[in-house]
Amino acid sequence: MQQELNLRHQFPDSFVMEANEQILSLQIKPGSRIAKVWCQLEPWDTKEVYCGDLVTTSEFITSVVADQKLFFTHKVMKEDCEMRPDWEDYLPKWDGRIEDDIS
Numbered sequence: 855m856q857q858e859l860n861l862r863h864q865f866p867d868s869f870v871m872e873a874n875e876q877i878l879s880l881q882i883k884p885g886s887r888i889a890k891v892w893c894q895l896e897p898w899d900t901k902e903v904y905c906g907d908l909v910t911t912s913e914f915i916t917s918v919v920a921d922q923k924l925f926f927t928h929k930v931m932k933e934d935c936e937m938r939p940d941w942e943d944y945l946p947k948w949d950g951r952i953e954d955d956i957s
Contacts, residue, residue: 872919874916877914878914882910884910884911884913885909885910885911887907887908887909889908890904890907890908891904891906893905896944897912897944916927931945
């Protein structure tokens with residue numbers, strides 16, 4: 855059974871604690887869904903497709919390897935366009951201007 859996490863209001867803006875301490879303080883149990891994963895199959899898709907869940911398989915622990923050597927990155931869109939040139943026209947382009955009104 856998956857535990858549903860609602861972390862939105864867990865830590866107020868005034869809360870001060872190291873990131874590792876914050877995560878460990880949550881006492882997240884094995885089998886907890888910590889994220890739903892959604893994607894767009896093509897850049898022009900308007901509908902997102904549910905891909906799955908990010909679910910814990912153990913309690914959270916700290917680790918030098920994870921803290922210093924484990925990183926996740928998104929693929930650079932340029933590489934995607936090299937494989938799929940038909941995507942190029944659907945990607946947003948930056949014209950070099952900075953918007954005055956950032957909401």
